[in-house]
Amino acid sequence: MSTTLNYNSLPEADEAQLRTTALRVREHIIRMATGGGCFIGASLSCADLIVYLYGRHLRVAPSRLDDPNRDYLFLSKGHDVPALYGTLAELGYIDRDRLAAHLSPNDAIYWHPNRRIPGVEFHSGSLGHLLSVAIGVALDIKMRxxxxxxxxxxxxxxxxxxxxxxxxxxxxxxxxxxLVGIVDRNEFQANIRTEELIPLEPLASKFEAFGWSTERINGHSFQEMEGAFGSLPFESGRPSMIIADTVRGRGCPSIEWRADRWFMRLGEEDADLLMRELHGGEGGTLAAEPLVVR
Ligand SMILES: [Mg+2]
Incomplete structure (x- = not known):
């Protein structure tokens, strides 16, 4: 069974900083979707999670990447890499200017997570692989x-x-x-809802049946992230799973919850519209709290 969440108190200043960083990351995502395009919906859904983890929770820093005693984050759903690269740029792992090269096949930052980019642990994009890689690293840490x-x-x-x-x-x-698994539960797989294709629910009880101690949180609430990640491990001797309910396209209402907005190649006008939405115009939602996840 799930344990009771123990909510920590995230200092207001820290939360404001996380929100500002997440906003900057979403701006990067929109820019990366402009011209060449990217998987914008999934990138926007997991942006808050990645910002929280790199910005506050993980014991890692640009200067500690060679330290074997640091934490490791593997992004198995590699299609949302604009959120990861945007975060790494905002937190000093890579230069912000480097993001413009994401369409260049000759640059390691091209399209998918690449371990040659500082802060990226392993390549992904082919799905279903990095949980196993993470298990190997976690086992090594246990043995050490x-x-x-x-x-x-x-x-x-x-x-x-x-x-x-x-x-x-x-x-x-x-x-x-x-070992901590995190599911970006945005309810979509490519251009269809997961429950219309191969239903996943009740997801938490499935993870529990496989031996994982599981919590479910709002993946856009830094307070809920603080409570869940601050309580790790949920149970001694068992891996932990966090199901993070998120909104695909979060921050830009015109593409939120839209099955047909998983990959977008934005023109300048569309990009301008999404930027205005992001900053609270055109029905923008980021200023409105709390988010109600369906
Ligand atoms: Mg999804």
């Missing part, structure tokens, strides 16, 4: 006896990969309580 943790973000549509469920079994078998 240090207390650092391994985090892996997966998409809900990605859960259709059988390799994910094999990995869930293995993590439980080794009692990897230093």
């Amino acid at each position: 006896g240090t207390d650092n943790r391994v985090y892996v973000i997966m998409g809900d549509g990605e859960l259709n990969e059988g390799s994910i469920w094999e990995g869930l079994l293995v993590a439980n078998a080794y009692g990897l309580d230093n």
Whole structure:
């Protein structure tokens, strides 16, 4: 069964800083969708999670990437890499100017997570693989006896990969309580709702049945993230899973919850519209709290 959340108190100044960083990251995502395009909906849904993890929770910094005792975050749902690259740019891992090269096949930053970019742990984009990679790293940490943790973000549509469920079994078998799975539960897989294709619910009870101690949070609430991530591991001797309910396209109302807005190649006018929405014009939602997740 789920444990009771113990909500920590996120200092107001820290939360404001996280919100500002997340806004900057969303601006980067819109720019990366302009001209060449990107998977904008999924990038916007997981932006707050990635900003929170790199900005506040993970024991990692640009100057600590060679430290084997730091934390590790694997982005298994590689299609939302604009959110990761935008975060790494805002937090000093890479130069902001580097983001403009995401359409250049000759640059490592091209299209998908690439471990040659500082702060990226492993390549992804082919789905269903990085939970297993994360399990290997978590097992190594266990054998070395240090207390650092391994985090892996997966998409809900990605859960259709059988390799994910094999990995869930293995993590439980080794009692990897230093491993944290995070599902960006935006309810869409490509251009269709997950429940219309291969239903996932009741998702929490499935993870529990596979031996993972599971919590469900609003993936856009830094307070709820603080409560859940601050309570890790949820149970000693068991891996932890956080299902983060999110909104695809979060921050730009005209593309929120839209099945046909998973990949977008924006023209300048469309980009301008989304930027205005992001900053509170055109029905923008980011200033309105709390978000009601359906
Ligand atoms: Mg999804």
